[in-house]
Amino acid sequence: xxxxxNNYVLYSLTHRWALGLEHWRFGKDDKREEMGFLKLNHxxxxxxxxxxxxxxxxxxxxGALKERSLYQAGIExxxxxxxxxxxxxxxxxxxxxxxxxxxxxxxGISPKIAGYKELQxxxxxxxxxxxxxxxxxxxxxMLRFFYHNVLWEVGSSTRGDWMLNLMVHY
Amino acid sequence: xxxxxxxxMMLTAGGVMASDIEIKVNGMVCSMCAQGxxxxxxxxxxxxxxxxxxxxxxxxxxxxxxxxxxxxxxKKLITEAGYQVVSIKRE
Numbered sequence: 001x002x003x004x005x006n007n008y009v010l011y012s013l014t015h016r017w018a019l020g021l022e023h024w025r026f027g028k029d030d031k032r033e034e035m036g037f038l039k040l041n042h043x044x045x046x047x048x049x050x051x052x053x054x055x056x057x058x059x060x061x062x063g064a065l066k067e068r069s070l071y072q073a074g075i076e077x078x079x080x081x082x083x084x085x086x087x088x089x090x091x092x093x094x095x096x097x098x099x100x101x102x103x104x105x106x107x108g109i110s111p112k113i114a115g116y117k118e119l120q121x122x123x124x125x126x127x128x129x130x131x132x133x134x135x136x137x138x139x140x141x142m143l144r145f146f147y148h149n150v151l152w153e154v155g156s157s158t159r160g161d162w163m164l165n166l167m168v169h170y
Numbered sequence: 171x172x173x174x175x176x177x178x179m180m181l182t183a184g185g186v187m188a189s190d191i192e193i194k195v196n197g198m199v200c201s202m203c204a205q206g207x208x209x210x211x212x213x214x215x216x217x218x219x220x221x222x223x224x225x226x227x228x229x230x231x232x233x234x235x236x237x238x239x240x241x242x243x244x245k246k247l248i249t250e251a252g253y254q255v256v257s258i259k260r261e
Contacts (some may be wrong), residue, residue: 014250015206015250015251015252016252043252046197046252047197048196048197048252048253048254049196049197050196050227050256051199051227052197052199053197053199053203080199080200081199082199082200082224113225114201115223115224115225116201116204116205116222116223116224117201118201120200120201146200146201146202147201148201148205149201149202149205151202169202169205169206
């Protein structure tokens with residue numbers, strides 16, 4: 001079992017605001033910490049270039065961990081073209097005796113530019129630290145695929161933990 | 171008077187035909203961006219057909235016969251989807 005998992009359902013109220021529910025699990029077996037959040041994401045700034053797009057998002061959420069209340073707050077930035085992708089994300093989780101943070105960086109390259117409604121493939125690498133859970137850098141090479149409204153990523157960390165991400169846009 | 175008649179004739183002619191509109195959009199870098207724009211226009215009553223070309227960053231709209239969609243509505247829908255209109259050309 002990987003040392004964390006993250007599931008969420010978000011509804012975009014506008015292109016700037018999204019509201020939803022999120023579940024995080026840090027750690028595994030008897031050391032696992034499971035928490036649920038009511039989540040609000042805000043697109044603070046978007047740069048629309050001719051061949052690229054950049055975004056700055058704010059993350060916020062209130063939740064519960066074993067009947068104790070907690071909150072999360074964070075910031076995320078990304079920049080992508082049709083061949084390059086970079087992102088940096090930092091989240092803080094506090095309250096109810098919990099004191100964690102998660103920092104994630106990603107870099108991706110797409111070897112072939114796909115048209116609309118064609119499969120697009122990305123070679124990516126993710127670096128991640130979860131303070132108090134995985135304090136040393138977890139490196140995860142992965143493949144990302146885009147097809148129509150579905151994005152999925154599969155990878156395995158250098159320690160052998162598998163990773164699967166699935167995102168469907170409706 | 172002649173001028174007014176000409177203008178009226180042009181408006182009338184424009185009102186009965188379908189029109190093709192080419193919109194150049196900045197920020198469209200993936201199929202999800204394209205889908206978001208397509209979805210915005212698909213709920214627009216006057217629009218018959220939408221084609222998104224990611225390579226040329228163009229959105230092509232074809233309106234229904236006798237209907238039109240003003241530039242202001244096009245700009246509003248694309249901005250609401252999170253992208254930027256660079257130009258609108260009508261044929």
